Amino acid sequence: MHEQGVTRLLESYRAIPPGATVRLAKKTSNLFRRRERNPHPGLDVSGLGGVISVDPESRTAQVAGMCTYEDLVAATLPYGLAPLVVPQLKTITLGGAVTGLGIESTSFRNGLPHESVLEIDILTGSGEIITATPTNEYADLFFGFPNSYGTLGYSVRLKIELEPVKRYVALRHVRFTDLAALTETMTAIVETGAYADEQVDYLDGVVFTADESYLILGRQTDEAPTPPSDYTGEHIYYRSIQHDRAATPKTDVLTIEDYLWRWDTDWFWCSRAFGTQNPTVRRFWPRRWLRSSFYWKLIALDHRFSIGDRLNARKGLPPSERVVQDIEVPIEHTVEFVDWFLTNVPIEPIWLCPLRLRADDATGTAPRLKAADPTRPWPLYPLEPNRTYVNVGFWSAVPITPGQPGYTNRLIEQQVATLDGHKSLYSESFYSPDEFAELYGGQRYEELKSTYDPQSRFLNLYAKAVKSQ
Numbered sequence: 277m278h279e280q281g282v283t284r285l286l287e288s289y290r291a292i293p294p295g296a297t298v299r300l301a302k303k304t305s306n307l308f309r310r311r312e313r314n315p316h317p318g319l320d321v322s323g324l325g326g327v328i329s330v331d332p333e334s335r336t337a338q339v340a341g342m343c344t345y346e347d348l349v350a351a352t353l354p355y356g357l358a359p360l361v362v363p364q365l366k367t368i369t370l371g372g373a374v375t376g377l378g379i380e381s382t383s384f385r386n387g388l389p390h391e392s393v394l395e396i397d398i399l400t401g402s403g404e405i406i407t408a409t410p411t412n413e414y415a416d417l418f419f420g421f422p423n424s425y426g427t428l429g430y431s432v433r434l435k436i437e438l439e440p441v442k443r444y445v446a447l448r449h450v451r452f453t454d455l456a457a458l459t460e461t462m463t464a465i466v467e468t469g470a471y472a473d474e475q476v477d478y479l480d481g482v483v484f485t486a487d488e489s490y491l492i493l494g495r496q497t498d499e500a501p502t503p504p505s506d507y508t509g510e511h512i513y514y515r516s517i518q519h520d521r522a523a524t525p526k527t528d529v530l531t532i533e534d535y536l537w538r539w540d541t542d543w544f545w546c547s548r549a550f551g552t553q554n555p556t557v558r559r560f561w562p563r564r565w566l567r568s569s570f571y572w573k574l575i576a577l578d579h580r581f582s583i584g585d586r587l588n589a590r591k592g593l594p595p596s597e598r599v600v601q602d603i604e605v606p607i608e609h610t611v612e613f614v615d616w617f618l619t620n621v622p623i624e625p626i627w628l629c630p631l632r633l634r635a636d637d638a639t640g641t642a643p644r645l646k647a648a649d650p651t652r653p654w655p656l657y658p659l660e661p662n663r664t665y666v667n668v669g670f671w672s673a674v675p676i677t678p679g680q681p682g683y684t685n686r687l688i689e690q691q692v693a694t695l696d697g698h699k700s701l702y703s704e705s706f707y708s709p710d711e712f713a714e715l716y717g718g719q720r721y722e723e724l725k726s727t728y729d730p731q732s733r734f735l736n737l738y739a740k741a742v743k744s745q
Contacts, residue, residue, distance in 0.1 A: 278340055281323020282405070282432060288320035289403050298401070298733045300430065319399075324432060327351040335438045336394065341371035341431035349536055357438040358532070360386040364539040365568045371431035375424055377657060377700055379602070379667050381478035381494060383631035384466045386439070390422040390654070391634045397433040401729025405432055420724040423656035423716065425701060427737045428728050442496040444504060445478060445535040448525040449517045450491045455611045458489050458628075459666075463607055465493070466630050466664050478535070481628035482517055486618050489628075490517050493525075500529045509563055512553055513538045514545045514625065543568045545625060546671055550574055596673035598704065599623060599684050604631070605697035607664040613695055614668065621684060627669035633661045656717040656737075657698060665697075682706045701741040712738050 292298055301318030321342045328338035332355040339348055345359070346366035352358055363378035372378075373389040374396070386392065395409040398417065408414035408421065421428060450471070452458040458481065465471050465479055471493055478494030505528050507513035519526040530538065542553065550571060551557045564570075599621065605613050607630065617626065633653070652658040659665060677683035686706045692699055698715055699705070707715070717724075721737060 277323065277326070278328050278433070281321075281325075281340065284320045284323050285399065285432065286403070286405075288317065289399065291317060292319075297735060299735075300426070319430065321430070328433065330355060330357070330438075332357060335440070337436055337438055339370045339434050339436060341397075341433060342369050343371075344369055345373070346537075349533070352438055353441070353533060355438075356440055356442075358441045358536065359389070360392040360437055360439050361389045362536045363389065364544070366537060366540050367569045367572075370434050370436070374422055374431060374434065375426055376702055377423055379629055379631055381480040381492070381629060383629060383667075384479050384664070385469065385477075385632075387632065387634035388422070392437040394435045394437065396421065396431050396435075398429040398728075399432055400429045401731060401733040403733075417724060417728055419653055420655055420717070420720065422654050423701065424721075424724075425737060425740055427734045427740055428724055429734070441532050442498045443532060444497050444500045445494045445530050445532055446497050446501065447495075447528040447530065447535075448474075448493045449519065449528070450493060450525045451519060451521065452489045452491070453487045455483070455486065455489060455614055458491060459607060459610050461491060462628075462630055462666070463664065465491075466607075466632065479630060482514060483614060483618075483626045483628060484518065484624060486615070488518070492517060494535065496532070497529075501527075502529055504529050504531050504534065506534065507538060508534065508541050508566065510555075510558060512542055514542065540568050541566045543571050544627060544669075544671065547571060549672075594675045594678075597676045597682065597684055598673050599688070600671045600703045601685070601688060601699055602667055602669045602702075603688065603692045603697055603699040604659070604665045604667050605692060605695045607666050609695040609697070610666040610668070613691065613697070616691055617668070617670070617688075620687065621670070622674055623670045623672040627667070629667040629669070630664055631659075631667060632664050633659055635661060655720040658717075659698075701737075705742045707742055709738060712742060716741075 288301065289298065299318045301320055324340040324342040325347070326340050326343055327348055328340060330337045330351055335357060337348065337352060344367050345362055348370065349358060349362060361378060361380050361382050363373050363380055368378060374393060378389045395407055396418065397405050397407050398421065399405050406414050406417070408418035410418055417428065448471070450461070452461070461471070462479070462481065465476050470476055475495050476493045477496045479491065481489060481491045483489040505511070505516070507516065516528060517526070547553060552561050552566065610628070614626070652660060674684050682704060685704055689699065689706060693711070693715070701716070705712070716737065725736070
């Protein structure tokens, strides 16, 4: 089946007229930036959507590039295994998480999804499929592929590492009234892997207000101390985190599957925009629609018909500027950024997720030292090894500032750059070409582009991420 999918992919590539831009023929996306419509047929990836094989002995999986994490997790959990990092939404694909980055609550110990990739088959701009590994002749593309967003090629097959998981995740929701104290505790957990003498396998957090925030600590277990909770129906996960007991963490337990998808049911908290958190509405809302993929359809309708702006106009309100971003700053700058954000941007809650690049246990340096620059091994998103960062996620909208398109997003970009951070490129960006080059690969990207897409069959990264072409 996979071979047939590869054949269809190559045939579709050859059918695209010479000189035309090559894009995916893919109806769904987890991107939040507008894209120009492609007048030509796209790449047929319809046969690249499954798990090829799982090897429980070597703890690896062979996965097609368009396989969703929902399908991958369903294939690995029966073996007591899971990907090292499982991004929050079910329909994120393996290829998308590697070429566009991903993160989750294991990232403080397992890094980012591309760091557990062992090899990738990539369709390059010349129309050939090459296999890139950390040590072979295509190692430069292996390291340059993350954060390239399909501008250097598309993944066809990935071989990835898996890790053992247990049946349940026991949770502790630790409340803070001070962001500095939360950050200090997060730093200690990242360094020790424990809190209050108990192991921490999963770590993320939520900020509701400046004086109400939480760290969510997860520990794998095969024995549930209480019946596991269910947040796939009437109850809402993010609301379960809150409590008044500053001194005593609130506890909970989920099955491993429900834990991995705990954020998908309500798209973190964004489902409230559709009214589905209203108890009356939720009682009649079909369970099959309580998932991020359905909310995406509603978002697509809003983009197409400007429904939100029309409703605002009827209320005498201005149109909205979408502020849908994930940014990363060094952990020592987290309080400064969050304080600034809460003062300047009227969006809440916000998500916190710490991360560190994976390190070689023996040397304490970045793994796979065949990278051109081991001090910054992934050149298109140059995080430093042995340094802790915090992903801050915020997804909503604010009133537009007349005459200044993207005003709030531009402010955020400036603040993030000031604090030695980066932002993910799945949403609108407003950088100048020089600013963008400094942050996202610069000359190294151009070298890779000229090598693996010499005829510019794929878009340039700046054109795709900033100009939304």
